[in-house]
Amino acid sequence: MLVDRQRPxxxxxxxxxxxxxxxxxxxxxxxxxxxxxxxTSPAMLNALRAKGERxxxxxxxMLDELPPAGSYDLxxxxxxxxxxxxxxxxxxxxxxxxxxxxxxxxxxLEQDPVDEEPHGLTxxxxxxxxxxxxxxxxxxxxxxxxxxxxxxxxxIMGVGSDPTR
Numbered sequence: 001m002l003v004d005r006q007r008p009x010x011x012x013x014x015x016x017x018x019x020x021x022x023x024x025x026x027x028x029x030x031x032x033x034x035x036x037x038x039x040t041s042p043a044m045l046n047a048l049r050a051k052g053e054r055x056x057x058x059x060x061x062m063l064d065e066l067p068p069a070g071s072y073d074l075x076x077x078x079x080x081x082x083x084x085x086x087x088x089x090x091x092x093x094x095x096x097x098x099x100x101x102x103x104x105x106x107x108x109l110e111q112d113p114v115d116e117e118p119h120g121l122t123x124x125x126x127x128x129x130x131x132x133x134x135x136x137x138x139x140x141x142x143x144x145x146x147x148x149x150x151x152x153x154x155x156i157m158g159v160g161s162d163p164t165r
Contacts, residue, residue: 012073015063017094018080022048025060034059036067069096077106079155082121088129095133098162104135107143110156126158135160 012032016025019037021044028035037060039045045062052060075094084090095104109120123140130138143157 009074013071013099015072015075015094015097017075017077018083019048020044020078022051022060024076024078025057026051026055029055029057029060032059034061036061036063036072038063038066066093066097070099071097073099073102075102075104077104079108081106081126082108082111082119087121087125088132091129092133095130095135095160095162101161101163103159103161104130104133106158107155108158110142110154121156123156126156130158130160133160134162136163137161 009028009031014028014032014035016022016028016035016037019025019039020041022037025035025037025048037045037048039048048060049062051057075097077094081087081090091104098104106126108126111118111120111122111125126140127138130140138158138160140156140158143155145152145154147153
């Protein structure tokens with residue numbers, strides 16, 4: 001889906017919202033101009049910082065708060081949105097940080113409607129939040145399928161682009 005959008009990563013400015021220890025950053029750091037990393041866990045940020053020092057990454061910075069509007073070509077949020085208290089509000093705020101034609105991409109577990117203690121997000125909730133945030137070209141689909149121990153995982157990926165700036 002993102003590949004179909006023909007948006008190169010080279011030279012891109014990226015925000016990894018909920019970056020954790022930087023697994024996604026590790027895959028992007030050599031291909032982009034700059035990555036800003038945010039996470040609420042100091043332990044995760046310390047692990048990312050150590051990884052960056054070992055790898056000699058000079059294009060990463062840790063943020064304590066979100067920057068001004070129009071700052072990013074790509075915002076990624078991996079396995080974090082379903083934990084947000086105000087998911088639609090957070091997507092609205094993050095979408096405002098996109099530059100013209102920038103994209104927001106999230107991966108989260110899909111909520112199982114028969115689970116007694118449901119966790120994750122529904123495809124409808126993701127689509128509605130991205131659309132309400134003013135993003136277009138909104139799509140929600142299965143990101144990948146993987147087996148982790150006895151657990152079969154098939155997280156959903158939601159994508160939307162900024163049409164206005």
